[in-house]
Amino acid sequence: MTIHGGDGAGTDGVDWDAEAAAFDEEPDHGLRDPRVREAWAARLRAWLPERPGDVLDLGCGTGSLSLLAAERGHRVTGVDRSPAMVALAREKLAGRDAVFLVGDATAPPVGEERYDAVLVRHVLWTLPEPDRALRHWRDLLRPGGRLVLVEGVWGTVSPVGIPAGRLTALLAPLGGRVDVERLSEDTALWGRDVDDERYAVVAVPD
Numbered sequence: 001m002t003i004h005g006g007d008g009a010g011t012d013g014v015d016w017d018a019e020a021a022a023f024d025e026e027p028d029h030g031l032r033d034p035r036v037r038e039a040w041a042a043r044l045r046a047w048l049p050e051r052p053g054d055v056l057d058l059g060c061g062t063g064s065l066s067l068l069a070a071e072r073g074h075r076v077t078g079v080d081r082s083p084a085m086v087a088l089a090r091e092k093l094a095g096r097d098a099v100f101l102v103g104d105a106t107a108p109p110v111g112e113e114r115y116d117a118v119l120v121r122h123v124l125w126t127l128p129e130p131d132r133a134l135r136h137w138r139d140l141l142r143p144g145g146r147l148v149l150v151e152g153v154w155g156t157v158s159p160v161g162i163p164a165g166r167l168t169a170l171l172a173p174l175g176g177r178v179d180v181e182r183l184s185e186d187t188a189l190w191g192r193d194v195d196d197e198r199y200a201v202v203a204v205p206d
């Protein structure tokens, strides 16, 4: 991964346009291995509403999770700041009930639309004001809607990410139910053994 400080870089310092072409080569990104794909599909079945609904995938990247959601009958809106990522997501979901927009995950360009689920994988930890983003995402939910947040702490020498304890503390002011699921031990999700902290949070705010 290339770290840049220039205009094309996000708040995480990564030039995601430059990363887009090779992004799907990681097992948990491209989900090209059927075992990895099925592992994520099974988790999403449990995390997303059972009935087809409207799902907002923020920082959607190449749309791999968007595609799994669309395959379950959900209508998907994906938002990513990287035009190259959005182009790949549009290609991946061509012919599906899905739209992809270039925009900022902290203020998605979706107007008055409201969603049954806001899905965000590996993006929240990079945002400068995660508490503010969470409040905004809560406001994008229909009554009874949920936030599905997949995050972690990566690396051991200079770890980056957001620990589950900090994320649940940030969610506490929103009230409602918060369920945390550890994902580190599920090798099938990552295509290999991992020993860092990986988890998902499903939050149904009040």
Ligand SMILES: C[S@@+](CC[C@H](N)C(=O)[O-])C[C@H]1O[C@@H](n2cnc3c(N)ncnc32)[C@H](O)[C@@H]1O
Residues within 6 Å of the ligand: 010, 011, 016, 017, 028, 029, 058, 059, 060, 061, 062, 063, 064, 065, 079, 080, 081, 082, 085, 103, 104, 105, 106, 120, 121, 122, 123, 126, 127
């Ligand atoms: C690690 S990738 C995750 C992609 C996708 N969520 C997935 O799990 O496959 C991070 C993605 O978030 C996007 N991103 C980072 N900061 C963003 C922001 N503030 N608004 C919108 N997209 C952002 C990047 O362009 C990149 O596509």
